[in-house]
Amino acid sequence: MATVTYDDVRLVYPGTERPAVDDLDLEIGDGEFMVLVGPSGCGKSTSLRMLAGLEEVTAGRIRIGEKDVTTLPPKDRDIAMVFQNYALYPHMSVAENMGFSLKMAKIGKDERMARVREAAKLLDLEEYLDRKPKALSGGQRQRVAMGRAIVRKPQVFCMDEPLSNLDAKLRVSTRTQIANLQQRLGVTTVYVTHDQTEAMTMGDRVAVLKDGILQQVDTPLALYDKPANLFVAGFIGSPAMNLLPATAVDGEARIGDHTLPIERATAAQATGGITLGVRPEAWRILDQGGLPVRVTLVEELGADTYVYATSEIAGAPEELVIRVGARHDHRRGQTLHITTNPENLHVFDTTTGNRLSA
Numbered sequence: 001m002a003t004v005t006y007d008d009v010r011l012v013y014p015g016t017e018r019p020a021v022d023d024l025d026l027e028i029g030d031g032e033f034m035v036l037v038g039p040s041g042c043g044k045s046t047s048l049r050m051l052a053g054l055e056e057v058t059a060g061r062i063r064i065g066e067k068d069v070t071t072l073p074p075k076d077r078d079i080a081m082v083f084q085n086y087a088l089y090p091h092m093s094v095a096e097n098m099g100f101s102l103k104m105a106k107i108g109k110d111e112r113m114a115r116v117r118e119a120a121k122l123l124d125l126e127e128y129l130d131r132k133p134k135a136l137s138g139g140q141r142q143r144v145a146m147g148r149a150i151v152r153k154p155q156v157f158c159m160d161e162p163l164s165n166l167d168a169k170l171r172v173s174t175r176t177q178i179a180n181l182q183q184r185l186g187v188t189t190v191y192v193t194h195d196q197t198e199a200m201t202m203g204d205r206v207a208v209l210k211d212g213i214l215q216q217v218d219t220p221l222a223l224y225d226k227p228a229n230l231f232v233a234g235f236i237g238s239p240a241m242n243l244l245p246a247t248a249v250d251g252e253a254r255i256g257d258h259t260l261p262i263e264r265a266t267a268a269q270a271t272g273g274i275t276l277g278v279r280p281e282a283w284r285i286l287d288q289g290g291l292p293v294r295v296t297l298v299e300e301l302g303a304d305t306y307v308y309a310t311s312e313i314a315g316a317p318e319e320l321v322i323r324v325g326a327r328h329d330h331r332r333g334q335t336l337h338i339t340t341n342p343e344n345l346h347v348f349d350t351t352t353g354n355r356l357s358a
Contacts, residue, residue: 002065002155004028004051004188009060011046020046022212024060031186033179035203037193038235043212044192045160051190052158053077064155080149082159086141088133088148095120095129098147112151119147122181139170146178150185157182157189163198175202197238200224208232226346230353233277233346239306239321242283244276245350253347256313258291263342269356270347277346280306280323283338290339293320298330309336 006026012019021043028034036044049055051062053074061070069077088097095116102112120126123143133141142162149157162178163171179202182189193199199206200220207217208231216228227233233241246253246260248270253260255276262270284290293309296319307322307330322338324330347356 002067002188003030003063004034004156004190005061005063006047006051007061007063009047009050009062010058011043011050011055012058019058019212021050024214026207026214026217028188028190029204031188033182033189033191033202033204035191035193035199035206036209037196037199037206038209038215040194041211042209044194044209046212047209048158048160048190048192051077051156052079052081077156078154079156079158080152080154082145082149082157082162084161084164086133086145086165088141088144090133093130093132094125094136094144094147097133097144098151101148101152115151115153116147119150122150122184123147123177137170138166139174142166142174143177146181150181155188157187157191159189159191161193162191163193163195171198178202196236200236206236208235210235226355226357227277228355230275230277230348233348233355237279239280239323241346242278242280242317242320244278244311244316244320246274246276248272248274253345255291255316258313260291260340260345261342262345262347263358266345266347266357270349273350274356275348275350277348278340278344280321282340282344283320283322284340285322285324286337286339288337290337291316293322293336293338295330295332295334295336298332300327302326305330307336 006024009021009024010019011021024047036047038044046055050057057070061068098119099112099116120129123146125143125147163174166174175198203220205217206220206223208215210231216223216232223236227236234243244255246255251262253262253276292312294312295307295309297308299306303326305324305326305328307324309320310318311320349356
């Protein structure tokens with residue numbers, strides 16, 4: 001096992017002006033599960049491919065442990081890649097697929113099969129070793145791809161959206177299996193996904209990228225509780241954080257003729273145009289006062305209910321999301337009055353997008 005270090009790494013594709021990845025500084029600990037997340041085109045897969053040696057670095061250095069691998073070919077980096085499309089050989093059995101890289105490395109048949117059986121036991125694939133990939137389900141094929149990586153006993157696993165071809169229910173179960181397996185093996189893992197729920201539930205830490213630039217890297221809960229800027233605030237969380245344009249006046253946030261309270265330390269920094277962030281679960285419903293909103297949709301999910309509403313205040317967002325407990329009697333067309341506590345209010349500078357809240 002080893003650490004992974006991106007040291008001011010940049011990649012500019014020929015014929016383009018804007019870097020695909022720009023000055024990426026990131027330290028991944030030994031045995032850590034690091035998730036790179038962001039929208040399409042943010043540079044997350046490019047960052048992973050640079051680590052794997054599949055993309056040439058324009059500037060900066062990449063290290064695995066103490067070894068500089070920036071210019072090394074992929075075969076010399078001691079990494080194992082798990083792809084989105086499994087990349088299994090259809091004419092080979094599961095056992096042959098899992099052991100193929102060991103065969104190419106001229107590892108003896110007995111040791112090769114011992115490693116394959118060990119990985120198959122970890123992945124609950126023992127009864128499928130003689131089958132061809134076409135006889136397996138999507139989840140089983142993905143486990144075979146994982147097994148092929150495990151038998152190599154690499155220093156680093158690189159996983160590029162490995163669950164994107166699975167249906168929703170299978171994704172949930174497979175991501176749990178991958179996270180548990182990584183903890184048992186203790187192998188440093190860099191995992192790419194565009195799904196922020198996947199990132200939040202799997203990663204020891206999560207790195208959020210936008211337009212090739214690292215926005216924030218922290219534990220999942222820290223990203224949720226203290227997003228560094230408006231982009232992270234809007235990207236992390238499902239449903240997304242409610243973002244409301246406001247004006248800071250005399251220690252309060254003013255939205256039209258209505259106000260929301262700001263913590264004293266934050267109010268001292270907030271001047272002029274600000275943006276307020278409120279998580280759906282942080283709203284409180286009042287009998288009167290607060291911000292008036294009109295209910296447009298109620299989603300009953302059993303344990304929770306999400307109320308979608310439009311604000312009746314000029315300049316407020318078109319839609320707000322409020323999480324309430326189960327079986328509340330809210331109806332379409334009803335007017336609700338909502339507020340939140342100062343400690344649950346995220347305050348951002350509208351111009352820079354940066355967080356002002358402590």
